[in-house]
Amino acid sequence: MSSIAEKLYTIRYKVDETSHLIIKDQDVCLHCETKECQDFCPADVYHWMDKESMTSVAFENCIECGTCRIGCPTYNIEWVYPKGGHGITYKFG
Ligand code: SF4
Ligand code: SF4
Numbered sequence: 001m002s003s004i005a006e007k008l009y010t011i012r013y014k015v016d017e018t019s020h021l022i023i024k025d026q027d028v029c030l031h032c033e034t035k036e037c038q039d040f041c042p043a044d045v046y047h048w049m050d051k052e053s054m055t056s057v058a059f060e061n062c063i064e065c066g067t068c069r070i071g072c073p074t075y076n077i078e079w080v081y082p083k084g085g086h087g088i089t090y091k092f093g
Contacts, residue, residue: 019059021045021068022078029055029076040071
């Protein structure tokens with residue numbers, strides 16, 4: 001019999017050590033006025049860091065929705081599928 005916690009989960013992560021999300025050119029982010037990656041990502045993966053002048057990528061939070069592949073206005077995010085066995089698992093039902 002599974003526990004309540006087991007029954008309630010809908011997604012499960014197995015985190016890879018290398019990012020499957022790569023900012024191609026931080027200079028492009030520097031000049032990006034909207035920085036909308038901070039808004040369109042449902043998992044809060046992207047954050048603009050003023051001090052470092054760069055977009056940080058918390059790739060381990062990614063739920064692989066794929067939005068950033070088309071959401072960045074300059075297509076500055078490279079998205080590769082996590083290696084086999086890593087990434088997210090969805091549970092339905
Ligand atoms: S929207 Fe694209 S270019 Fe703009 S800050 Fe985010 S990743 Fe960089
Ligand atoms: S694939 Fe979705 S959840 Fe993952 S970083 Fe892109 S927008 Fe965020």
